[in-house]
Amino acid sequence: MDGGVPWAGRASEAVVTLDWQRYAEQMALLARDLLAQDSVQATLDEIAASAVKLVEGCDAAGVLTVSKGRAVTLSVCGDMVEESDRLQGELGEGPCFDAARRVDGERLFRIADMTEPQPSWPRFSRAARDLGIGSMTGVLLYTAEEDFGALNLYSRRPGAFGKDIEAAGWLLASHAAVALATARTVDQLEHALETRHAVGEAMGILMERHRLSEDEAFDVLRRISQHHNIKLRDVARHVRADHPEQA
Structure with missing residues (x-):
């Protein structure tokens, strides 16, 4: 991304023609x-693994997000990814780091040849060459409601990612973002149901032991939660743990 331009090192791009019919079937x-995965983490892991499996020339892939200014690796497939993420977070520069924290504008980057100078990330590009990274491309994982970070693809070979591969990565990322949004919604619903069940059991224990009404039992849990700055779910779990015979 030389000088803010999302494509870098154009001279050494590979010309790769995809079999789009086959790729559509794979998508x-x-x-x-992705929808069959049973958790958000399993979905993230499948996204990274699928990128390596499906995108031509991709030797490694990962999902990176930026939280409170820090790079956080969510999923990796390939040994160079975690070290690359660590370096970008440590140096405070790098294409994945920039893509993950971007909230508007260009949502894709491509470095065709990491052996060429990269003025936007001089320290990272030197370290990346030492890691054996030849080229990179990445795309933001997002829906209309939220951003999940960036899906980043790595190749040991310079010029591995041309425009066709860039489009393939974009399609994969679009499927991945929708699946992540669904997984997170399901996870939140399951979490809410677990909380409701725990609170209901804790209220029942308090009502029986202290002869409280339903409203009074809930008020006790709520006041403890507020006074000690503990989530209501955790207060309920403590009550249940103290009275396992009634849980």
Whole structure:
């Protein structure tokens, strides 16, 4: 991304023609595979693994987000990813770091040849060459409601990612973002149901032991939560743990 331009090192790009019919079939299978995962983390791991499996020339992939100015690795597939993420967070520069924290403008980057100078990230590019990274591309994972970070693809070979591969990565990231949003919603709903169940059991214990009404029992839990700055769910779990015979 030389001088803010999302593509860098154009002279050494590879010309790769995808079999789009086959890739479309793979995307359909991927969509089903992602929705079949049983957690947000499993979905993230499948996204990274699928990028390596499906995108031509991709030797490693990962999902990176930036939280409170710090780089956080959410998922990796390949040994160079974690070290690359660590370096970008440590140096405070790098294409994945920039893509993950971007909230508007260009949502994709491509470095065609990491062996060429990269003025936007001089320290990271030197370290990346030492890691054996030849080229990189990445795209933001987002929906209309939220951003999840960046899906980043790595190749040991310079010029591995041309425009066709860039489009393939974009399609994969679009499927991935929708699956992540769904997984997070399901996770939140399951979490809410677990909380409701725990609170209901804790209220029952308080009502029986202290002869409280339903409203009074809930008020006790709420006041403890507020006074000690503890989540209501955790207060309920403490009550249940103290009276396991009634839980």
